[in-house]
Amino acid sequence: MVELELLSCFNSVISEEQIQKNIFNCPLLGNNGRITVFPKTEQEISEILHNANEHQIKVNIMGGGTKRGYGGVEDSADLLLSLEQYKGVVEHSPSDMMITVKSGTTFKELQMFLKKYNQKVPLDPAWPNDATIGGVVAANDFGPKRLGYGSARDIVIGLQMVYPDGTLIRTGGKTVKNVAGYDMNKLFIGSMGTLGVISEITLKLRPLPKCESVILVFFPENNFDDIQSFTCNLLDSVMEPSALELFSPALAEKLTGNHAYMLAIAFEDVESSVRYQADFVKQNRPQKSTITILEQVKAHQFWDSAARIQPNGRNEAAEAKTRAALKIGVKNLDVLKVVKECHLHQDSLNLKVNAHGGLGHGLCKVDLTGAKEDVAAAIDSLRIFTEKLGGYAVFTHLPLVLRQQINVWGEKPAYFFLLDGIKTKVDPNRILNTGRFVGGI
8 A cells, every 4th residue: 555545544533743654664673664643542543443454554553662673573564553642641549549541651651640649550661761551561561570569460450452443442440359250451461462552551559668678689609509599598488579680790790880690689668677678688698698788769770770771672773783682481490590591691602691580480581782693593592491491582672684583482382273363353354563472463
């Protein structure tokens, strides 16, 4: 379909100012659109998708653009639907600890609004200034504090969705206990926008903690037995860390200036509880380890820096070096093996490798930077290594040329026919975020 025909399909739906050509094109990452539309209302989203479906116009969805390198093997769809201008709080009930928000609202904007009420959304995604709450939910994004607070699947109460044919549906509700039968929210959370456009999200909130502390335990002699025994001791105790994250030496040096394996332990509660748990860590840490304690503002600064480690698809530009990001899932204590293996790759393949993982939940994030051939070799090696541990590796950021060569999601799971059947039912014309999910859905 030529551009004039494309434009004619949407001129009657939105104003000329809401339609632009080639504004967000990123040849390095792909997932572009020949024209970009900026709906401001849910009704406009519905009408745009309805028209696109009728004319079989392919549509890519973009929130803040931080995940442009996550899935997809095409340079461009016909249409890029940007939710940049679709933002704001719809409803907030401080006493019920819930909020309903438009999906284009950035995570930072949402947290700043809630701060006035001493509340927060208990998530810590990457690049919170740019990432939208819709994108966080669509990718089921998370950070180190997943140990204490869970992921998007744990805090989303309800969703309002726009199906590819323009139909509006609501899943869940506006109270914490609202699900009878199948929880439809979980069908859409993490589906990478392949089943519909999230328009509104209802989330359960948490109060801002009275006291926050991050205890950094450094292991200069790289003694993994010490790290494992200390971790098991902590996990078997009554302590309740919100994060128990192991950082590779290169990443620890980047964040703190100290080149050693580093365990970051976060406590968030009333002051007496935080102090008690910090004392437990100090009294039980291995003798050859060193310790640094960051509180309040410095603790926030540490986690803010950690949230900016992985590539940002919004700002990615063509460079001499290639960047890749992986999400690896293994048994929780196998995180030690994964982070160590990543550290070894840094020297053997002449790469810059930043790796960290949660020793409480077993999820790791790895950032690779280097020559294209070295990055590709590391990707193959890490995937084989992870699969031998009984885990998986998903690539959350890759240049388009590598995504066309490497299976981002790995082999199709045994239940793939169910995923494909749902996609066929909801989006029979396959217009929405084509190829962005498992098995090329």
